[in-house]
Amino acid sequence: MSIQTPSENNSSKIERQSDEELTQAVDAIGNLWPHVAAPFLKNASKAFDQLCSTLTKIPVAYIEGIESEIRATSEARVNIISASGKQIEEQIQVDPEFAKVAIQKYGSKIIREQINLDNVCKVAATQLQAEAKLPVNNSQTPREIPAIDDDWLNSFEKEASQKSTEEMQLLFGRILASEINQPSSFSIKTVKLLGQLDSRAANLFRLLCSLSISLSFGDNNIIDARVLSLGGNAGSNSLQNYGLNFDQLNVLQEYGLIISDFNSYMNYGVSVAIGETVPFPLKYQNRFWGLVPSVERTSGQELRLNGVALSRSGKELLKIVDIETNDLFTAAIKDFFLKQNLLMVEITN
Numbered sequence: 001m002s003i004q005t006p007s008e009n010n011s012s013k014i015e016r017q018s019d020e021e022l023t024q025a026v027d028a029i030g031n032l033w034p035h036v037a038a039p040f041l042k043n044a045s046k047a048f049d050q051l052c053s054t055l056t057k058i059p060v061a062y063i064e065g066i067e068s069e070i071r072a073t074s075e076a077r078v079n080i081i082s083a084s085g086k087q088i089e090e091q092i093q094v095d096p097e098f099a100k101v102a103i104q105k106y107g108s109k110i111i112r113e114q115i116n117l118d119n120v121c122k123v124a125a126t127q128l129q130a131e132a133k134l135p136v137n138n139s140q141t142p143r144e145i146p147a148i149d150d151d152w153l154n155s156f157e158k159e160a161s162q163k164s165t166e167e168m169q170l171l172f173g174r175i176l177a178s179e180i181n182q183p184s185s186f187s188i189k190t191v192k193l194l195g196q197l198d199s200r201a202a203n204l205f206r207l208l209c210s211l212s213i214s215l216s217f218g219d220n221n222i223i224d225a226r227v228l229s230l231g232g233n234a235g236s237n238s239l240q241n242y243g244l245n246f247d248q249l250n251v252l253q254e255y256g257l258i259i260s261d262f263n264s265y266m267n268y269g270v271s272v273a274i275g276e277t278v279p280f281p282l283k284y285q286n287r288f289w290g291l292v293p294s295v296e297r298t299s300g301q302e303l304r305l306n307g308v309a310l311s312r313s314g315k316e317l318l319k320i321v322d323i324e325t326n327d328l329f330t331a332a333i334k335d336f337f338l339k340q341n342l343l344m345v346e347i348t349n
Helices: 008-035 037-052 055-064 068-090 096-131 150-162 166-181 188-196 200-213 248-252 312-319 327-339
Strands: 213-218 222-228 264-267 282-284 287-293 304-309 342-346
Touching: 037 096, 037 150, 037 166, 055 282, 096 150, 096 166, 150 166, 166 188, 188 312, 200 312, 222 264, 222 312, 264 342, 327 342
Parallel strands: none
Antiparallel strands: 213 222, 213 282, 222 304, 264 304, 282 287, 287 342
16 A cells, blocks of 8 residues: 655645745735834844744845745745755655655645744734834934843744634734834733633633723723623623623633632722713723713712723733624623713713
8 A cells, every 4th residue: 555645736735825925924014114113123123034934035125126035935945845855755764655745744834834924924014004103203212112022032933833713813913013012012921821722712702801891001001901790790600691601701710811709809990080081091892981970979989890800911912802892791881880870981082
């Protein structure tokens, strides 16, 4: 009985896919450079140089219009695998057919991992370009941006290379863009945690984030984020009707996305309006809200909000998760505040 090696058609398909994905990443990163502010350029170059298969050629190639230099990297990658394979085949004492199969599988694995990284880089580059803002005043001294950490980048590369789904590549791309803009936005622990999530945990976490309120000081400094237990106890299934029963919360806790106390509290008194001013609005469903007290509420009264609190990693990932509309819970949370003599009002300016 003979061993059938992978067909040439299949091999060619992988190489064509690699080249197509590579071209898209190259285009996204190449278009980014004119928009990158100087403080971020060093981090962007460092990250893409390590992760994307072609970055060292991108700036020069785009300036000179030599796109063939970029795409040649993909071909070189495959040629190196092929050459190494021939050497291995000559040295190991096994049936050549077995060697060919092993070499082909190993080569395909390397290419797939690089395709994954190129796709993640494409997402990051696209987001960075969308967020890029030119300095208002060229004489203004740019703020210092710390260098992206080597250990962080190594951990990120390991986790991101294994993600082939568009959804996970999108999340890793958003993390990379944030880390380029502001290093230490995401811990190595958080990067590894995201890499370990299965689809069930990821879907539960998206639901959790969609139901959560948060309190931030600054754009990225989330002080607290939690899903309100609405006067009950989430550990006793007060959130069961909204898709977060006790067992589902345990899944999130086991992954380290929420803390173990399902009924902890935080004082949100800073979100209560004082006259026409809300000191620190709370965030819910990607919108900012203030809590307007009625005449029945005592001035300066503490506002303890109990619920399921996100862990440090959970709060970091909250910033990149797509929030889904949930009218049922929105109505419930507004009703909960009304019972506290507080009207939940969206802040639009």
